[in-house]
Amino acid sequence: MTEPPRTQGRRGRPGYDLESLLMVAVKLFNERGYDGTSMEDLSRKLGITKSAIYHHVRSKDELLQLAVGRALDGLFAEVERLDEVEGPAIDKLEQLVRASVGVLVQELPFVTLLLRIRGNTKVEKAALARRREFDQIVTDLVSKAAADGDLRPDVDPATSARLLFGMVNSLVEWYRPRGGVDAETLADAVATVAFDGLRLQRDT
Amino acid sequence: MTEPPRTQGRRGRPGYDLESLLMVAVKLFNERGYDGTSMEDLSRKLGITKSAIYHHVRSKDELLQLAVGRALDGLFAEVERLDEVEGPAIDKLEQLVRASVGVLVQELPFVTLLLRIRGNTKVEKAALARRREFDQIVTDLVSKAAADGDLRPDVDPATSARLLFGMVNSLVEWYRPRGGVDAETLADAVATVAFDGLRLQRDT
Numbered sequence: 001m002t003e004p005p006r007t008q009g010r011r012g013r014p015g016y017d018l019e020s021l022l023m024v025a026v027k028l029f030n031e032r033g034y035d036g037t038s039m040e041d042l043s044r045k046l047g048i049t050k051s052a053i054y055h056h057v058r059s060k061d062e063l064l065q066l067a068v069g070r071a072l073d074g075l076f077a078e079v080e081r082l083d084e085v086e087g088p089a090i091d092k093l094e095q096l097v098r099a100s101v102g103v104l105v106q107e108l109p110f111v112t113l114l115l116r117i118r119g120n121t122k123v124e125k126a127a128l129a130r131r132r133e134f135d136q137i138v139t140d141l142v143s144k145a146a147a148d149g150d151l152r153p154d155v156d157p158a159t160s161a162r163l164l165f166g167m168v169n170s171l172v173e174w175y176r177p178r179g180g181v182d183a184e185t186l187a188d189a190v191a192t193v194a195f196d197g198l199r200l201q202r203d204t
Numbered sequence: 205m206t207e208p209p210r211t212q213g214r215r216g217r218p219g220y221d222l223e224s225l226l227m228v229a230v231k232l233f234n235e236r237g238y239d240g241t242s243m244e245d246l247s248r249k250l251g252i253t254k255s256a257i258y259h260h261v262r263s264k265d266e267l268l269q270l271a272v273g274r275a276l277d278g279l280f281a282e283v284e285r286l287d288e289v290e291g292p293a294i295d296k297l298e299q300l301v302r303a304s305v306g307v308l309v310q311e312l313p314f315v316t317l318l319l320r321i322r323g324n325t326k327v328e329k330a331a332l333a334r335r336r337e338f339d340q341i342v343t344d345l346v347s348k349a350a351a352d353g354d355l356r357p358d359v360d361p362a363t364s365a366r367l368l369f370g371m372v373n374s375l376v377e378w379y380r381p382r383g384g385v386d387a388e389t390l391a392d393a394v395a396t397v398a399f400d401g402l403r404l405q406r407d408t
């Protein structure tokens with residue numbers, strides 16, 4: 001996500017540009033909850049005045065919008081890239097699962113925040129609407145793959161879609177970049193478990 | 205979970221016993237966050253005075269303890285029941301996955317609260333310690349099943365365990381008892397996806 005035009009060229013005190021301010025804000029929101037964090041808390045954490053923060057953003061809401069926007073833009077960029085995938089719906093679905101794991105790892109604090117919002121404000125409601133749009137794309141791909149006969153028929157597509165992204169989204173609860181597996185190994189693991197299952201198929 | 209002895213025989217105003225008070229409290233905690241909910245909020249929601257609440261519990265913390273205790277007791281009861289399962293670790297693991305889905309569906313608001321706490325208080329820390337103990341039991345079962353050669357060797361046991369319960373725990377984010385699939389169908393779906401994968405294995 002690029003900076004919105006109105007903040008172009010604006011710079012705060014040395015050490016904080018919009019990007020680093022956003023990183024600190026998102027970390028704080030994730031620790032204390034968005035509702036539980038005031039601009040006062042943020043100013044204390046940053047060691048700058050509130051007016052220095054308002055130099056970069058209009059409101060706490062704008063910080064939230066930038067943060068969840070980054071997560072959503074990352075996910076939707078991967079949806080658009082699916083046009084390049086040749087092959088049936090199950091291949092696109094697997095690609096989207098792998099790419100989503102990549103976005104989660106890359107934008108971990110932003111996606112974590114996105115997955116925790118509950119829709120209390122206009123910004124949150126708009127973000128939840130885009131999340132539902134993404135979920136619908138996943139559900140449509142699952143339904144198409146099921147219609148193609150590529151998915152097992154004993155689990156209904158809606159449940160499959162939710163379990164699939166339930167597994168992907170669970171990463172925000174436990175994945176830590178340092179000391180853990182890298183994004184590609186993780187994407188392989190998720191795709192393998194989701195599509196082929198944990199059990200060793202001895203007969204194949 | 206049974207009521208602790210000190211609340212035995214205590215009854216509030218007509219319409220609220222400890223159980224119904226706890227249900228309302230947990231619903232509110234899940235909506236607003238535990239930290240974001242005051243006893244004042246709870247008293248307003250219940251339409252009773254704070255002292256009427258203190259007739260049942262000593263503090264907000266005690267409500268949290270009762271709530272997460274119910275979720276944890278439910279999960280650990282299923283761990284104990286594994287002794288009755290004859291067979292290798294993978295069978296016990298599959299049984300624990302199915303039974304955990306049952307607990308999540310049965311105690312949905314309580315498990316939801318458990319999965320959202322962050323360890324800010326003594327009660328929360330104690331609950332997180334029991335969660336880690338449960339997670340360790342799952343990881344041990346996965347490791348044992350992998351050592352038995354029953355799990356695919358290309359995903360490491362720690363990641364498998366996390367993905368497995370990441371999928372199970374995601375239910376609290378999307379499963380709604382009314383109008384959805386029942387607990388048994390859901391447990392079948394989770395076990396099928398987790399162990400055998402979504403892809404139709406055409407050769408078997």
